[in-house]
Amino acid sequence: MEIVKVDEGDFDRLAKLLNWRKTGTYDEDFNWSAFLSNELSDMIASNIIWIYAARVNNRFVGYVSAAKIPKPDNRKCTIYIDELWVAKKHRNKGIAKKLLEKVIEEAKRIKAWKVRLVVNYDNAFARSLYHSLGFNEKPAVFCEKSF
Template identity: 30%
Template sequence: MLIQRLTKTDIDKMRKLNEVFAIAFEDTETHLQKLPKDTYLQSLLEKSHFIALTAMLEEEVVGGLVAYILEKYEQERSEIYIYDLAVAERFRRQGIARSLILNLKEMAREMGAYVIFVQADRQDEPAILLYRSLGIQEEPFHFDILP
């Protein structure tokens, strides 16, 4: 398995990762109905605060994560937010998600980030077990505030 950070030339892999997310999250409406243009994805992949990691088996994207680097105002430091993480169903329970997070941890150390954080739905027990094994659980509230 190869884990790689996508660059501006990896638009096809980013699209494949989006398909993995759509199926894993059972949310094709969000992930597949209004696909961004190649130029949008290229621009996003060029941004230093955007991280897209893929797990590849041979030429197949079998999982990945998308994270954002958040620069803090109160101190000269940053934190990383894992926005999405998924592994295709037939490749689960093989340590791929853990490998993705461990790879991100190494990147975070190199960048000087002080923490990586992620949210999990209460009913997503596999994700909760994985995140508990890697970090400290907190009980925040989450609110969507629509413009």
């Protein structure tokens, strides 16, 4: 298993992975061109978002996406982990931990102020994983508006 930073050359594998997450089935022939955001290339090139993927036998089996949120003062930025997913048959193998460690490593390298994420309260497994990596839970209310 190898953790790689996704770039344009990986879009086919990334789209197949995202479709796998959505449908529950890996489709080798999935047509990815209309699936990914047109802005994804620009976002990845500008380093606004990072996507790291776990690759096993040349197939992506998990990913983490994170965004850099600039700060208007001397705090350089906060890294927000938006999504973390590993295919069921590849879970409990340390892949999620390796993906998160890669984001944390990059956050330290660029001297980010913090790394943040949101997790469902009842997801004890994920919360335990985050605690093992040094994340602390904070009392907060999460608000969201859908469009």
